[in-house]
Amino acid sequence: MTSRPAHVRLRAGLVVAAFLAAGCSTPPTAEGEVTYGLTLSPTGIDPHLNASAELGIPLSSVYDTLVVQDPATGDFLPSLASSWSVSDDGRSYTFHLRSDVRFHDGEPFDGEAVAANIDYVLDPDHHSQKAAFMLGPLEDVVVGDSQTVTFLLTEPYPPLLDSLSQVYLGMASPKALETWGPADYQFHQVGTGPFRFQEFIPNDHITLLRNPDYAWGPSIYRHDTAQIERVSFSFYTDPATRALALENGDADILGELPPRDADRLERDGAFQVEAVPIPGQPMQFLFNTRRPPTDELVVRQALLLALDRPAIVETVFGTSSPVAQGPLSINSWGFSAASSFPAHDQAASARLLADAGWVPGSDGVLRRNDVGLELTIVAPSWGNNPEVGQLIEAAWEALGARVELRVAPSFGQLKEAQEEGDYNAIGINFFGTDPDLLRPMFSSGAIYNWMGYSDPLLDSLLARAGGSAAAPPERSELYTQVARIVRDQALMIPIRDYVNLVAFQRRIQGLRFSYAGWFPLLIDLELAS
Amino acid sequence: MVSPSDRPRTRLLTVLLRRALAALVTLWAAVTLAFFALRITGGDPTHSLLAQGLASPEQVAALRRELGLDAPLAVQYVRYLADLIRGDLGESLYTSRHVITVIGEQLPSSLELALSAFAISLILGLSLGLASGWYPRRVFGRAADALSALATGLPVAVVGLAAILAAAYLSRMFLPALVLTRAGGLVLPSLTLGFAASGALARAIQAGLLETSAAPYLVAARARGIAHGTRLMWHALRPVLPLAVSLSALQAAFLLSGTVVTETVFSRPGLGRLLVSAILDGDYPVVQGLVILGAAVYTVTYAAAEIFTLLLDPRLRDVER
Numbered sequence: 001m002t003s004r005p006a007h008v009r010l011r012a013g014l015v016v017a018a019f020l021a022a023g024c025s026t027p028p029t030a031e032g033e034v035t036y037g038l039t040l041s042p043t044g045i046d047p048h049l050n051a052s053a054e055l056g057i058p059l060s061s062v063y064d065t066l067v068v069q070d071p072a073t074g075d076f077l078p079s080l081a082s083s084w085s086v087s088d089d090g091r092s093y094t095f096h097l098r099s100d101v102r103f104h105d106g107e108p109f110d111g112e113a114v115a116a117n118i119d120y121v122l123d124p125d126h127h128s129q130k131a132a133f134m135l136g137p138l139e140d141v142v143v144g145d146s147q148t149v150t151f152l153l154t155e156p157y158p159p160l161l162d163s164l165s166q167v168y169l170g171m172a173s174p175k176a177l178e179t180w181g182p183a184d185y186q187f188h189q190v191g192t193g194p195f196r197f198q199e200f201i202p203n204d205h206i207t208l209l210r211n212p213d214y215a216w217g218p219s220i221y222r223h224d225t226a227q228i229e230r231v232s233f234s235f236y237t238d239p240a241t242r243a244l245a246l247e248n249g250d251a252d253i254l255g256e257l258p259p260r261d262a263d264r265l266e267r268d269g270a271f272q273v274e275a276v277p278i279p280g281q282p283m284q285f286l287f288n289t290r291r292p293p294t295d296e297l298v299v300r301q302a303l304l305l306a307l308d309r310p311a312i313v314e315t316v317f318g319t320s321s322p323v324a325q326g327p328l329s330i331n332s333w334g335f336s337a338a339s340s341f342p343a344h345d346q347a348a349s350a351r352l353l354a355d356a357g358w359v360p361g362s363d364g365v366l367r368r369n370d371v372g373l374e375l376t377i378v379a380p381s382w383g384n385n386p387e388v389g390q391l392i393e394a395a396w397e398a399l400g401a402r403v404e405l406r407v408a409p410s411f412g413q414l415k416e417a418q419e420e421g422d423y424n425a426i427g428i429n430f431f432g433t434d435p436d437l438l439r440p441m442f443s444s445g446a447i448y449n450w451m452g453y454s455d456p457l458l459d460s461l462l463a464r465a466g467g468s469a470a471a472p473p474e475r476s477e478l479y480t481q482v483a484r485i486v487r488d489q490a491l492m493i494p495i496r497d498y499v500n501l502v503a504f505q506r507r508i509q510g511l512r513f514s515y516a517g518w519f520p521l522l523i524d525l526e527l528a529s
Numbered sequence: 530m531v532s533p534s535d536r537p538r539t540r541l542l543t544v545l546l547r548r549a550l551a552a553l554v555t556l557w558a559a560v561t562l563a564f565f566a567l568r569i570t571g572g573d574p575t576h577s578l579l580a581q582g583l584a585s586p587e588q589v590a591a592l593r594r595e596l597g598l599d600a601p602l603a604v605q606y607v608r609y610l611a612d613l614i615r616g617d618l619g620e621s622l623y624t625s626r627h628v629i630t631v632i633g634e635q636l637p638s639s640l641e642l643a644l645s646a647f648a649i650s651l652i653l654g655l656s657l658g659l660a661s662g663w664y665p666r667r668v669f670g671r672a673a674d675a676l677s678a679l680a681t682g683l684p685v686a687v688v689g690l691a692a693i694l695a696a697a698y699l700s701r702m703f704l705p706a707l708v709l710t711r712a713g714g715l716v717l718p719s720l721t722l723g724f725a726a727s728g729a730l731a732r733a734i735q736a737g738l739l740e741t742s743a744a745p746y747l748v749a750a751r752a753r754g755i756a757h758g759t760r761l762m763w764h765a766l767r768p769v770l771p772l773a774v775s776l777s778a779l780q781a782a783f784l785l786s787g788t789v790v791t792e793t794v795f796s797r798p799g800l801g802r803l804l805v806s807a808i809l810d811g812d813y814p815v816v817q818g819l820v821i822l823g824a825a826v827y828t829v830t831y832a833a834a835e836i837f838t839l840l841l842d843p844r845l846r847d848v849e850r
Contacts, residue, residue, distance in 0.1 A: 041802065043807070043810050044624035044626075046624070049623075049624070124595055126625070127592065127595055127596060127625065133588060182624075182625050183625045183627075186624065201634070202631075202635065202798065202803075203635060203638075203797075203798030203799065203802050203803060204797075234796055237793055237802070238793045238794060240686075240690065240794075241693070244693055244694070244697070248693065248696075248697045250796075447586060
């Protein structure tokens with residue numbers, strides 16, 4: 001080679017050397033620091049205005065809420081509110097606030113601060129995408145004295161406590177809200193929680209620092225103050241990179257692992273894997289009760305019995321995902337085993353159809369009065385719905401049906417397919433900690449009643465459970481009755497309960513999650529020495 | 530009649546003017562296409578609200594009104610263009626932050642990666658091209674040929690994941706102090722991207738050299754006893770350069786307008802990931818801002834490449850006037 005390419009080589013070497021030096025300047029993870037991998041890089045992280053679930057992973061430790069939900073039982077416990085009372089008509093909630101709480105900027109927490117937070121959330125110019133809707137029929141927030149605040153509703157709304165326990169209605173310093181405004185507050189968040197907000201660089205990282213002054217933690221926390229100095233969050237949006245990030249030591253904790261990767265990491269002794277249940281609805285398909293042949297109860301029952309749901313779940317999700325048993329996931333408040341769905345029974349399924357007059361035609365497809373048993377499934381493209389749809393398709397074809405599976409690539413297209421009504425089963429589900437989320441799905445004519453099913457009894461059960469000031473045991477019983485009707489009418493196919501597969505390095509200890517499943521209680525994290 | 534010394538300048542002026550005009554048309558077309566394509570495929574913030582079952586249709590309608598999404602498309606389009614002419618790119622639908630701010634904070638990271646990857650791709654592309662084109666039968670020439678084929682053929686994601694694995698292995702075995710793989714680091718991503726981008730340049734130079742090295746004028750040069758290296762640098766390479774420059778410009782523009790896969794695989798911030806999340810979220814103003822930026826980058830880089838090519842190849846200056 002001549003001298004010139006040699007120069008080129010030398011220059012390449014210098015450039016690489018310079019990069020290596022730059023790489024070295026990043027300090028390795030120090031004692032007292034934990035790196036938490038997030039799976040989504042949210043567009044905005046002001047919980048009062050943005051709707052992402054991911055933002056709650058860091059921020060539920062920056063904010064305290066008026067009440068908290070017991071991670072084990074789902075009961076509501078005091079936090080910033082030391083006590084509260086609900087009026088008999090269910091339209092007025094009075095909270096008595098702690099007097100010893102200070103925001104990270106030194107400002108005191110009081111009734112005015114609560115009112116200022118609600119004003120910030122409800123300001124129409126702020127375009128709140130979640131918190132504003134969680135307040136339901138809120139009419140006014142009245143500040144009694146500095147330690148008392150009353151929420152007035154136009155009608156009873158039991159989910160209010162649930163809403164107020166969530167990070168989206170976490171209490172922020174009114175001074176900081178005022179100073180930064182809706183565009184910039186997300187970079188300068190100030191709460192009262194066990195960690196202070198240090199920095200947010202979009203698509204890069206979020207950093208939290210321990211709040212040494214924290215002394216008003218709710219009873220669900222095991223420690224008085226955080227045990228770790230610093231928690232930083234980075235974004236691993238590509239599922240394929242998550243297990244790698246753990247194995248490289250880039251991340252200490254990572255959620256939403258692909259099931260196969262979770263299985264592999266679990267076999268590797270260096271990691272621990274936990275399947276954190278997510279309350280709300282399971283992955284599910286709803287039957288269309290308006291369109292033949294699923295307008296017929298017997299057909300729906302037969303189709304349900306023809307599915308080996310545990311086998312479907314294991315094929316698609318491995319061993320870590322529980323098989324769903326109804327319109328609420330098993331760990332959800334309000335779920336009752338008494339309303340579990342029937343198990344796979346191919347013979348019973350075939351018998352039901354035969355008794356109803358369906359006989360095989362010359363092409364093997366079941367027919368009745370010259371009409372074939374033809375079914376259309378619409379599956380959303382996300383969350384392995386298409387794979388599950390294929391297995392359902394195969395099972396129903398084995399039964400003697402002709403099945404068409406259509407995949408809807410976006411929510412808009414799913415909604416479109418639903419409006420056209422050209423389906424027998426369609427996939428959709430909602431998460432949430434309050435079972436009132438069943439109301440918009442199973443009430444007559446409700447917005448998500450994609451079954452087209454209408455039953456006055458179901459309506460009144462849902463209204464009584466969700467709309468009145470019913471006591472928890474009574475609500476729970478009402479939801480059991482709801483689930484029973486859903487099962488007996490074979491309105492849906494429950495597939496799997498969602499779990500968040502979280503893997504973490506062995507040195508991480510005390511990792512627990514909130515009742516909603518996604519949010520870690522960072523205060524209790526510890527590092528093994 | 531222009532004197533020979535005036536020619537390049539006049540020509541440059543024409544090129545610049547024509548480019549500026551073309552740039553405006555390109556920008557308009559890109560913005561318009563992005564505007565309508567996004568809205569047809571759907572998925573704005575109010576959709577995700579509905580998808581989560583949070584809001585009633587009335588509440589969603591109110592939010593759409595507040596965000597200005599309820600007006601007919603044509604009206605929204607005219608409004609957007611009017612704002613754009615005044616230099617107002619609008620605000621993100623999710624955070625009410627200015628689009629320029631949102632893009633601006635991702636820009637440095639993208640620039641850093643694009644420039645270092647571009648430098649690596651030039652060095653690598655040139656080296657591989659020279660080795661495989663000038664020494665096609667030597668072992669290192671063949672190796673360079675194979676490498677450049679890999680660079681052209683392998684998807685960036687595969688190269689990136691392989692690089693992470695290799696670095697993890699290396700740092701576990703030999704260099705525990707070298708934190709090569711840390712999220713946000715620059716070494717692996719720019720090597721990965723630089724390698725992937727070097728393929729086209731290497732292939733072009735190789736092909737050009739193989740052709741010119743057989744040309745009669747090179748045989749003549751050799752017969753005149755001109756040294757091997759001089760022949761390569763001054764005789765064989767020169768005709769290949771215009772194509773190489775155009776290709777490099779294309780690569781530079783591609784790299785500068787954001788590199789989704791590399792940014793995602795290495796968990797780096799940047800324009801590419803911003804674009805993906807903005808499209809998925811239906812954050813229209815941000816997507817449109819990025820489209821404008823991308824179109825501008827392409828236009829400017831092309832103009833620069835064209836000028837550079839004119840300077841390199843006097844024949845173009847004479848013929849195309």
